[in-house]
Amino acid sequence: MLVARTVDWDGDAIAAIDQRALPAEYRVRRLATVDAVVAAIGDLTVRGAPALGAAGALGVALAARRHPGDPDRVRAEAERVAAVRPTAVNLRRGMERALARLDDGAEAVLAEACAVLDEDEATNRRLSARAADLLTELCGDRPLRLLTHCNSGALATVAWGTGLGAVRELAGRGRVAEVLACETRPLLQGARLTVWELREMGVAHRLCVDAAGASAIARGLVDAVVVGADRVAANGDAANKIGTYAHACAAVRSGVPMVVVAPESTVDHATPTGADIAIEERDADEVRTVAGTPIAPSGTAVYNPAFDVTPAALLSAVVTERSTFRDGAWTVETAPALR
Ligand SMILES: CSC[C@H](O)[C@@H](O)C(=O)COP(=O)(O)O
Numbered sequence: 001m002l003v004a005r006t007v008d009w010d011g012d013a014i015a016a017i018d019q020r021a022l023p024a025e026y027r028v029r030r031l032a033t034v035d036a037v038v039a040a041i042g043d044l045t046v047r048g049a050p051a052l053g054a055a056g057a058l059g060v061a062l063a064a065r066r067h068p069g070d071p072d073r074v075r076a077e078a079e080r081v082a083a084v085r086p087t088a089v090n091l092r093r094g095m096e097r098a099l100a101r102l103d104d105g106a107e108a109v110l111a112e113a114c115a116v117l118d119e120d121e122a123t124n125r126r127l128s129a130r131a132a133d134l135l136t137e138l139c140g141d142r143p144l145r146l147l148t149h150c151n152s153g154a155l156a157t158v159a160w161g162t163g164l165g166a167v168r169e170l171a172g173r174g175r176v177a178e179v180l181a182c183e184t185r186p187l188l189q190g191a192r193l194t195v196w197e198l199r200e201m202g203v204a205h206r207l208c209v210d211a212a213g214a215s216a217i218a219r220g221l222v223d224a225v226v227v228g229a230d231r232v233a234a235n236g237d238a239a240n241k242i243g244t245y246a247h248a249c250a251a252v253r254s255g256v257p258m259v260v261v262a263p264e265s266t267v268d269h270a271t272p273t274g275a276d277i278a279i280e281e282r283d284a285d286e287v288r289t290v291a292g293t294p295i296a297p298s299g300t301a302v303y304n305p306a307f308d309v310t311p312a313a314l315l316s317a318v319v320t321e322r323s324t325f326r327d328g329a330w331t332v333e334t335a336p337a338l339r
Pocket residue numbers: 047048049050149150151152153156157162163189227228229230240241242306
């Protein structure tokens with residue numbers, strides 16, 4: 001059963017699928033305070049850029065309900081939520097969108113936050129269809145062998161997914177031969193979450209270690225690389241889970257297309273290039289341990305960036321629900337003329 005909504009509003013609290021527990025256990029956590037939301041974002045109970053946008057917006061709704069008549073306190077709480085994960089721009093966007101309704105009262109803030117959730121699935125279905133069309137154009141109309149990294153599926157959004165949403169769309173068209181899912185160290189979102197989703201979707205897949213991605217591409221086992229993004233700069237450079245850049249280098253060397261699939265809310269035109277994207281650095285123990293078991297001498301110094309930046313020049317395209325970055329420029333799809 002693929003989840004209905006990864007993040008939702010449940011009367012007086014946020015209901016969030018606990019992504020730390022999957023695939024062993026499917027459980028939903030209730031987050032009733034801003035402190036709980038901050039903790040859940042920090043420990044990746046809720047993760048994935050669009051899902052973070054939804055959680056950020058609902059976090060403001062919780063703060064507005066808790067502190068009616070104290071807008072300064074609500075703003076401070078909203079800032080605390082947005083600061084937890086600096087790279088995924090959707091988090092701040094969701095927070096700011098809900099906060100913009102603060103003058104209209106707590107129920108207006110909640111309504112705006114719920115609108116963020118309500119728009120998510122339609123947006124993701126649209127960008128997935130556009131990305132699937134482009135992949136078909138780039139690779140030919142045949143079942144494709146796709147490589148993906150981290151998790152950009154329904155779990156990373158409110159519903160449906162982005163990069164993995166495009167895979168889902170292609171699978172629905174009968175155009176997926178196999179997905180190679182990279183495990184995605186250190187927190188294994190690929191192994192735990194993407195594989196879980198692919199199994200639920202009934203899509204053929206194999207799991208590989210991250211280091212196998214480049215040689216799989218070089219050996220001709222991959223027709224295209226498809227990933228999501230946490231922030232796309234104005235020049236098309238894309239920040240995504242650490243390890244994405246290595247796949248891009250391999251893809252370019254082998255002439256394999258690579259497409260980044262993300263909503264407009266992940267594109268940050270205020271950030272000129274990838275060099276301007278703040279990269280979140282996470283706790284050293286994520287690298288020194290696997291599922292709580294030490295794999296390195298205690299106290300080992302660690303470099304643990306959560307994301308890397310793939311220059312636009314290495315990408316075939318960035319696809320959103322209404323625009324495409326390709327060959328150095330954005331083109332925006334115009335709405336079909338009304339008859
Ligand atoms: C669609 S969410 C963004 C990405 O595509 C996803 O791969 C990713 O990097 C998420 O990172 P996470 O640290 O798990 O929140």
